[in-house]
Amino acid sequence: MLPAAAGYDRAITVFSPDGRLYQVEYAIETVRRGTLAIGIKAKDGVVLAVEEKTRKLQINNVTQKIFQVDDHIGVAAAGYIPDARTQVDHARFFAQSNRLIYDEPVDVEGVAKNIADMAQQFTQYAGVRPFGVALLLAGVDKNGANLFLTDPSGTYIGYDAMAIGAGSDQVTDFLEKSYKQDISLAEAASLAVECIYLVSEDKSSTKHMKMAIIDTKTKAMRKVEDEELEKYAASAKEKAGRHPA
Amino acid sequence: MLPAAAGYDRAITVFSPDGRLYQVEYAIETVRRGTLAIGIKAKDGVVLAVEEKTRKLQINNVTQKIFQVDDHIGVAAAGYIPDARTQVDHARFFAQSNRLIYDEPVDVEGVAKNIADMAQQFTQYAGVRPFGVALLLAGVDKNGANLFLTDPSGTYIGYDAMAIGAGSDQVTDFLEKSYKQDISLAEAASLAVECIYLVSEDKSSTKHMKMAIIDTKTKAMRKVEDEELEKYAASAKEKAGRHPA
Amino acid sequence: MLPAAAGYDRAITVFSPDGRLYQVEYAIETVRRGTLAIGIKAKDGVVLAVEEKTRKLQINNVTQKIFQVDDHIGVAAAGYIPDARTQVDHARFFAQSNRLIYDEPVDVEGVAKNIADMAQQFTQYAGVRPFGVALLLAGVDKNGANLFLTDPSGTYIGYDAMAIGAGSDQVTDFLEKSYKQDISLAEAASLAVECIYLVSEDKSSTKHMKMAIIDTKTKAMRKVEDEELEKYAASAKEKAGRHPA
């Protein structure tokens, strides 16, 4: 938690004397309180994975934190999830409009910019609060596989691999050491599982994780089912055994 | 009651330094102050039940806390009930529009998302307060029986069985132990009564409870009349006798 | 008077940490400060009665607290009376629209829901205060005699008999003991007078009370004139003599 900055944290869209926008920083704090979300680019696609603890009677085959924007674009979120849903709905509309107008699938960066622009507006105008969520936007377009991060400030940046949410600093350090650009989708998926084991209490099952893959060949997002996820987990546990964190 | 968080609790749509939206948390507190509401999926339908204490001269055959959204969808509410009515009216309109446009009954999840989207908006824009109510949305559609929870934050999640309102933590613990997916509607109804007896002072009559059932065969919500309710209560009391809480 | 709850009572449409809407609770306090209003259903109609202290030179044959919504629907109010007038005007418009659209008199519950929905809106949006009045809505429609209570929170509930305003707790206790569903209109009227004597200083005259009756046969509201009122008072005083409070 950040130290309370008397007064500047209450009013929206106001600079503090040292040039900071506290409401935006607090919204980013909301992201840090969310559970982990990871995006990893492979040579043949992109992987999105989230840690998602479900209660016992919750319908488990539905994910709260991974969304599909278009056939070829998916999103993993960390932070205030209802805000993520709003941003994703906005992005879906943008993607569909693009198909209607240009008769081709939208670029992933176009969607990232569109989401970030909306987020920026919510930091400058009164009468609204910033979005309390960061998104990892993964997709395959004519430029190949893409991974973008958008955050409450309205920033968007491209990454090869990125983690957001609780424990993301530790995971990002790990990714910076372990990531290689020429890994396969299976290796990326396995690496994503390894990241979740790094910060989660449950270091063996796959019940607390969800995953989606966008393949450069199919150009389509698909949900990773439990059986396949188990294979990535097995491989992750094997690797983790070789290089203990 | 939550500790008063100086200042952050007064203005709407503002993040606290630790990334929380206090107004939303306080609205969820309103839900906790409401009387118990329960939803339980069975293999052949869904049951909604509420504890509803009526005053002596109140018209007893009308329920304040169970609403019908469409033929095949019902709602049980806990919290600030006038807000529930507003959300239900909104959902009815959405369901009717769907019938007009697509000429088929709306999906239950579609309604849940619609209610949750509206709730999210009321947490982000100034000039309104969040909704002070959580809803259990039960219905039967082409995907079978469904049960969704919506809350003031704008979250919606699918469950097999769920309780909201005063005593819901204790009831949810009980449900996690007792619930099985292959129970019949009658067993679910009996289980719901058992839940109410768990937290209510009146542990024998049915005067303080209301129930509705949506059957997968009829795809229609129906109110459970007193006589039928008595049967479920008898069965619940018998079971409770066997495994005392 | 409620204890002052620092801060939460000033801004509108804001939850307190314990999930309460203070402005709504204060508006309900306004109702408690109003003079007594009573509604009692009989087997052949409904009675509305109010205590209304008039100054010496005030025009006495006009009531400030009983209103007619439509031929078959009347209202008795307690609290901030100018707000009651606004709600009644709103209800009149709703009733007339119903006649124009469906060519039949509106249902009493439909009017109650309409008033309550408006009241709920005034608790959720900024720029307005809640209504400071509760209404007893009495009427005869195809479902027979009806009595509904609406209050500043936006709640509406059906009752056989109900009292609002100063002394209403005492009167409601009395009604719960004395009321029977099969009483005649005359008995209900007499019971209403008894209620007023219970809390009023003037325990013998009828100068400080107004009454209206909606009969199931005529389906029309009529004002009870002084002579008739005296008869009910005589009968009330006789009964009160038999069972002193």
Add this chain to the structure above:
Amino acid sequence: MLPAAAGYDRAITVFSPDGRLYQVEYAIETVRRGTLAIGIKAKDGVVLAVEEKTRKLQINNVTQKIFQVDDHIGVAAAGYIPDARTQVDHARFFAQSNRLIYDEPVDVEGVAKNIADMAQQFTQYAGVRPFGVALLLAGVDKNGANLFLTDPSGTYIGYDAMAIGAGSDQVTDFLEKSYKQDISLAEAASLAVECIYLVSEDKSSTKHMKMAIIDTKTKAMRKVEDEELEKYAASAKEKAGRHPA
């Protein structure tokens, strides 16, 4: 002056914990600070009178506090007079619209309700203050002579005789003792002068008073000129001599 009620008196349209609207009560205090205005019904008309201290060089034959709404309706005001002018303009428009639509003069009560409805709105919506003025509305219509009081709360009540403004409590007490329903217009006018002498320092001249009369025969409001006023004053001084206050 009322004791300052910390905080509740600053924001508009907000209830205090004891269910009061302080802004409305303060506006009524503004009325009490105004100079005296009186309305008295006679068997053949209505009299309006005001105490109006004019400065030495002020144009004396114009009154600031008595207004004409329509041929048959006049108004006497106490409190913040510019607000009275706004309400009267509003009432004039309403009266003219009525003539255009129904081709007959408007009822006096209809005008009173119209003014009071507007006043109620100004107590419920943000962005405005309540009106700081009370009006005595006198007129002759198909129901005979009428006298209504409207105040900042949005209340309107019919009276036989009523006083508002500084000293009105004392005058109302006096009227309750002295008033009789069968007095003639001349007697009512004389009584009105007596009321002014009761609270004014100048207890002999007519320079500080203005009067208007609406006669049931002419159904027209007319200003009482100085000569006629002197006669009423003479008669008033004679009566006052007989029963000293």
Add this chain to the structure above:
Amino acid sequence: MLPAAAGYDRAITVFSPDGRLYQVEYAIETVRRGTLAIGIKAKDGVVLAVEEKTRKLQINNVTQKIFQVDDHIGVAAAGYIPDARTQVDHARFFAQSNRLIYDEPVDVEGVAKNIADMAQQFTQYAGVRPFGVALLLAGVDKNGANLFLTDPSGTYIGYDAMAIGAGSDQVTDFLEKSYKQDISLAEAASLAVECIYLVSEDKSSTKHMKMAIIDTKTKAMRKVEDEELEKYAASAKEKAGRHPA
């Protein structure tokens, strides 16, 4: 300067516990801070005069404080002069509209009421401050010569002679003693100069005063040039010599 009234002076359009509108009273204080303006009716016209200290290099033949509304109507202002310009522009538009619609020059009182109505609105609605200026409106219409005062409260009153701005209390006292209704325009002009000498440091020249006259014969406002003004000053100084203040 008025004593600061904690809190009630900050928010607009709010009553204080003793029923006062502080913002309006402060705006009237702005008028008192302005330099003197005087209006005096004569038997054959009206005179407007202002004290107006010009800096050395200021263009002296233009007045900042006397305005022409229409051929036959002029205004002298005291207080916040840019607000006077806004009110005068508004009045000009009103006068021109009147000419277009009724094909005759507007009544002076009509203009005074129009200005005062606008001023009243600025005391009742949020989002604006009251006008900080008082106007003396002088004109000749079918009722002869007219002089009206409008102030920030929205009041307008007719006078034979009136002073506003710094020293106006002293000047009004003097006018009440010296003014006679049958004076000629030249005498009124001379009296106006005498008033200015009464409160100004410069008690001999005419450099610090501006004057305008509306004659009942011409029905046209004309600026009084320096030479003519000197004559009135000479006569004023002679009179002042005879009856020293």
Add this chain to the structure above:
Amino acid sequence: MLPAAAGYDRAITVFSPDGRLYQVEYAIETVRRGTLAIGIKAKDGVVLAVEEKTRKLQINNVTQKIFQVDDHIGVAAAGYIPDARTQVDHARFFAQSNRLIYDEPVDVEGVAKNIADMAQQFTQYAGVRPFGVALLLAGVDKNGANLFLTDPSGTYIGYDAMAIGAGSDQVTDFLEKSYKQDISLAEAASLAVECIYLVSEDKSSTKHMKMAIIDTKTKAMRKVEDEELEKYAASAKEKAGRHPA
């Protein structure tokens, strides 16, 4: 700097108890903080000059503080310069509209009034701050050469010569002693340079000054180039040598 006036300085468009508009006074303080701007009328035109310190790598042949409104009208500004640009754009639009509607160049006073009217509005309505800039508006029209000052209060006044910004009090004193109405444009230009030397640290070069001249013959504004400016500076230094300040 003015002493901080607790509270009254924060809210916009609010009077203080002594009838002052602090926000307007603070905006005028912004003008005083700006660098010097001067306007001087000559018998054959008008001169505008400003002190403008440019950084070393700044493009020096562009002025930030002198603007052209129309062929025949120029502006020199002191205070918050971005506000000046907004006012000038507004004035340009007004001047062009005038040409389109009346087919002749706009009067200089018309432009001054237009700018001042806009400034007045920004002192009376909420949601905006006053303009933080004063303008010297110079131009040649059918009335000859003109010079007007507009300021944040919405005042506009005509002058023969005027200075605004830092040191303007000293310069105005000097102008009041030195200025003569029958000076030539060259003498006025030289006098303007002398004014700048009076308050500037650099008392010999012309690098820190910009000048524009509107000639009554050409009726066109032209920028004074460096060479010409040097001549005026030489003459100014010569004069200053004769009468040391």
Add this chain to the structure above:
Amino acid sequence: MLPAAAGYDRAITVFSPDGRLYQVEYAIETVRRGTLAIGIKAKDGVVLAVEEKTRKLQINNVTQKIFQVDDHIGVAAAGYIPDARTQVDHARFFAQSNRLIYDEPVDVEGVAKNIADMAQQFTQYAGVRPFGVALLLAGVDKNGANLFLTDPSGTYIGYDAMAIGAGSDQVTDFLEKSYKQDISLAEAASLAVECIYLVSEDKSSTKHMKMAIIDTKTKAMRKVEDEELEKYAASAKEKAGRHPA
């Protein structure tokens, strides 16, 4: 960091007693917190360069801080980058509109004024915060090579060379000493690298810098690729060796 100025820093669009707009000054503080951005005009074009530290897995061939507005115009930003994106989008729209309307590329100064005008509006109206970013706008038009600075106050100024962001004071001092107007584009590029080395910790690689060049011949902006950048860096390091800072 500026000292906190009690109160004045919280509300938008409000002057402090000493005539300052704190919100604007705080927004300029945001610019100072950003990383360095530099613009340098050469005899045959303009160079833009930024220091941009990328994280290890960030996509490095995309710049966050240099934008293209039109073929012939580029922007380098320092401060709150999402705001820069908004201003650039606005400028792109303006540039495209200009092409459509006038069928020629827009002037660089026109774009600078357009951005600055928008920034000024955001300092004067409530409901928004100022932009927290400064832009260096570089382009080639019919006037040759241009470089403009826009900042949060709404100011725009032309420069030969300018630096903004952290360390810009030191760099500007250096540029004032080192810059010559007749340098070639290559020399300007090399100088820009030298500036970055001056304030950056990394004083040898080019990984933390991005550069763009607009050539007067091609009139087109082009990104400087790594290889070319290395050459400028080599030349910069050589020069720096000759004259150590």
